[in-house]
Amino acid sequence: MTDPTVPDALDRLRHDLGKAIVRQVTWLGSDPDPDELREALAADLLATRRSPAGAVGAVALFDGLRPALISLAGDEEWRRLDDAMGEVRAVVRVLERGAANGDDVARGVRAARAVAEACRALHRKHARG
Amino acid sequence: MRSTGNMPVGEILVVDDEDRTIDLCRRAIPEHRYRGPARSWREVERELDRRGDGVDLVLLDVVFDVPATDLLGATEDMSKGELEALRRRQGIEILGWLRRRWPELPVVLMTSREELPLGALSSGAAEEYTWFLDDDVVDAQSLRAQIDGILGARRGEEADGPVYWGRSLALRRLRRKLEVLARGRLPVVLLGPTGSGKSLVARHVVHARSGREGRFVAVDLSTIPKELCAAHLFGAVKGAYTGSVADRTGAFEAAHGGTLFLDELGNLSADAQKMLLQVLQEGTITRLGDMKERPVDVKLVVATNEDLSAKVADGAFRSDLYMRLNPATTVTLPALADRAPDWEPLLTFTLAQALARPYLQGLVADYREAAKLSPGKVEVVTGATVPAHRDGVLVLLFPEQSMRALGQHRWPGNLREFAMVAENAVLFALAEQVGLPPGERPDVVQVRPKLVRDLLHSDVGPPPTGEDGDEGGWRMPVFVRAHDTLNKVAVDCERQYFVALWKAHGGDFSRMAEVLLGDSAGARKVQLRFNQLGLKVRDLKERAR
Numbered sequence: 001m002t003d004p005t006v007p008d009a010l011d012r013l014r015h016d017l018g019k020a021i022v023r024q025v026t027w028l029g030s031d032p033d034p035d036e037l038r039e040a041l042a043a044d045l046l047a048t049r050r051s052p053a054g055a056v057g058a059v060a061l062f063d064g065l066r067p068a069l070i071s072l073a074g075d076e077e078w079r080r081l082d083d084a085m086g087e088v089r090a091v092v093r094v095l096e097r098g099a100a101n102g103d104d105v106a107r108g109v110r111a112a113r114a115v116a117e118a119c120r121a122l123h124r125k126h127a128r129g
Numbered sequence: 130m131r132s133t134g135n136m137p138v139g140e141i142l143v144v145d146d147e148d149r150t151i152d153l154c155r156r157a158i159p160e161h162r163y164r165g166p167a168r169s170w171r172e173v174e175r176e177l178d179r180r181g182d183g184v185d186l187v188l189l190d191v192v193f194d195v196p197a198t199d200l201l202g203a204t205e206d207m208s209k210g211e212l213e214a215l216r217r218r219q220g221i222e223i224l225g226w227l228r229r230r231w232p233e234l235p236v237v238l239m240t241s242r243e244e245l246p247l248g249a250l251s252s253g254a255a256e257e258y259t260w261f262l263d264d265d266v267v268d269a270q271s272l273r274a275q276i277d278g279i280l281g282a283r284r285g286e287e288a289d290g291p292v293y294w295g296r297s298l299a300l301r302r303l304r305r306k307l308e309v310l311a312r313g314r315l316p317v318v319l320l321g322p323t324g325s326g327k328s329l330v331a332r333h334v335v336h337a338r339s340g341r342e343g344r345f346v347a348v349d350l351s352t353i354p355k356e357l358c359a360a361h362l363f364g365a366v367k368g369a370y371t372g373s374v375a376d377r378t379g380a381f382e383a384a385h386g387g388t389l390f391l392d393e394l395g396n397l398s399a400d401a402q403k404m405l406l407q408v409l410q411e412g413t414i415t416r417l418g419d420m421k422e423r424p425v426d427v428k429l430v431v432a433t434n435e436d437l438s439a440k441v442a443d444g445a446f447r448s449d450l451y452m453r454l455n456p457a458t459t460v461t462l463p464a465l466a467d468r469a470p471d472w473e474p475l476l477t478f479t480l481a482q483a484l485a486r487p488y489l490q491g492l493v494a495d496y497r498e499a500a501k502l503s504p505g506k507v508e509v510v511t512g513a514t515v516p517a518h519r520d521g522v523l524v525l526l527f528p529e530q531s532m533r534a535l536g537q538h539r540w541p542g543n544l545r546e547f548a549m550v551a552e553n554a555v556l557f558a559l560a561e562q563v564g565l566p567p568g569e570r571p572d573v574v575q576v577r578p579k580l581v582r583d584l585l586h587s588d589v590g591p592p593p594t595g596e597d598g599d600e601g602g603w604r605m606p607v608f609v610r611a612h613d614t615l616n617k618v619a620v621d622c623e624r625q626y627f628v629a630l631w632k633a634h635g636g637d638f639s640r641m642a643e644v645l646l647g648d649s650a651g652a653r654k655v656q657l658r659f660n661q662l663g664l665k666v667r668d669l670k671e672r673a674r
Contacts, residue, residue: 008210011217015192019265027153029268050148
């Protein structure tokens with residue numbers, strides 16, 4: 001039987017993390033200016049949710065949701081998400097140092113998109129039964 | 130508010146507990162104006178109550194991470210899990226509530242349809258005004274295209290034809306009702322004060338949407354002597370009445386297969402009322418003096434600003450005819466003063482029509498030439514901000530005080546009066562500039578508040594009571610337009626003279642006849658000419674008030 005907290009956590013995972021982690025990067029379209037892309041990626045990863053209460057980054061969001069989704073640990077999509085979040089953590093560290101080059105940005109964008117896709121897939125698979 | 134071409138940019142309300150959407154929109158789609166973010170349904174309500182019809186579109190997020198006290202649909206006995214679920218679908222709750230208060234307000238739900246829980250939205254009318262993103266996350270170009278598509282379609286709908294509907298929900302509903310009535314067989318009854326657009330609506334909405342291929346025929350019953358009314362409407366055979374020298378086709382036959390618009394229905398003679406009843410009951414007419422019934426297929430539209438029920442009570446209007454004019458098909462057009470939120474777009478709309486007229490186009494061309502401006506479009510701008518120079522764009526600037534003057538006027542003549550004032554304001558503003566040395570911004574022609582106020586209070590001059598001993602007549606100022614034909618100038622002068630006389634003699638047609646014809650018994654002739662000039666006693670009385 002599904003843990004009752006899982007559907008709620010999956011909704012939050014898809015919306016708060018999966019959608020928000022690619023919002024500004026996607027917003028720029030298919031051929032963005034490199035500086036704008038770096039700025040957008042930084043906003044997506046470091047200030048993934050923004051409200052009057054403050055900004056929360058992608059890593060903190062994911063870590064906050066992970067306990068509620070522990071039952072999915074064996075799922076292939078979850079592993080894919082976990083791997084992609086590993087990439088995100090690495091890029092976040094570079095971004096926080098202000099040292100991201102073009103390759104780091106490209107890697108971060110790929111990782112963010114993989115996170116978005118995995119969140120969506122997990123949601124489809126488990127939240128709707 | 131700014132206009133792009135002739136259409137204002139969109140006012141978009143962002144409903145989101147985060148700042149990101151509105152920040153992105155402001156940066157990437159700056160041509161629209163954004164309100165918000167409204168972070169809860171209460172803030173949405175506050176914003177829409179304040180701005181009302183000014184909001185063109187709502188961008189609505191789905192998930193709202195807000196305190197339980199700000200959640201729409203939250204109750205005290207809800208568990209933590211239930212509240213969390215409510216936060217996840219708060220956008221849907223807000224959408225449902227919006228639909229009850231503002232059913233036709235366009236809303237873009239900031240998610241893809243496939244990501245919504247099944248059955249989350251009710252089907253039907255609400256969905257007609259609800260859009261989704263193509264994907265869960267979109268790029269700026271896609272969202273811009275979607276917004277422009279929605280706003281463009283909506284404005285195309287509103288700007289269809291010469292009738293101004295504006296953005297108010299009540300008027301859009303009224304328009305839809307008319308479009309439905311246009312297709313039915315029942316007569317349409319148009320009520321509303323003078324100048325509120327009844328004849329435009331009859332022609333450009335009812336007739337245009339009726340699907341009928343016949344003609345649109347309009348008859349103003351106030352201009353037809355009562356004794357000729359029946360013949361005019363239903364036709365007559367030779368010799369049916371004194372002066373009837375040939376068979377005559379009436380308005381009903383002329384409108385066969387089309388639409389007949391009878392304005393000022395209260396003036397219908399008793400005979401004509403009886404014959405109109407025959408048309409409504411049998412679908413046939415009988416020409417005066419004839420025995421033969423002729424079938425007619427006419428969409429009938431009648432208009433009046435009189436209280437017909439009072440006329441029925443007085444015996445001046447047949448009760449059976451009154452009953453036939455079904456209340457369900459009655460549409461009341463509002464007075465202009467009741468459409469206050471619509472001033473700016475109405476001005477833009479009205480001037481777009483006026484600027485298409487040759488005489489104003491000529492004046493604009495003269496001005497451009499004198500000011501050494503290249504050809505291009507004319508843009509109407511209201512408010513305090515003067516836009517930056519753009520090559521070829523001539524700006525007609527209505528400062529805030531000018532707009533305030535327009536908004537504060539009572540407009541007894543309604544849309545007709547508004548169109549005349551707006552057109553004249555532009556005419557005079559341009560004419561004032563021609564011949565003057567160009568200023569710093571020759572591309573901006575300001576319609577000054579004083580000019581607007583003067584026009585609003587000019588009417589047609591004082592009554593001609595000051596006798597000129599030398600000439601044995603009166604002096605009175607007369608308003609005529611540049612480039613009008615001499616015939617039109619003559620009619621305008623005559624009309625203003627009649628109005629001035631009417632005022633000077635307290636509306637007594639016998640006394641007017643004394644002045645005009647030297648015979649007070651000629652009151653009927655004077656009244657007939659008065660009507661032919663398009664003057665209406667009711668209008669003048671309203672203006673006098």
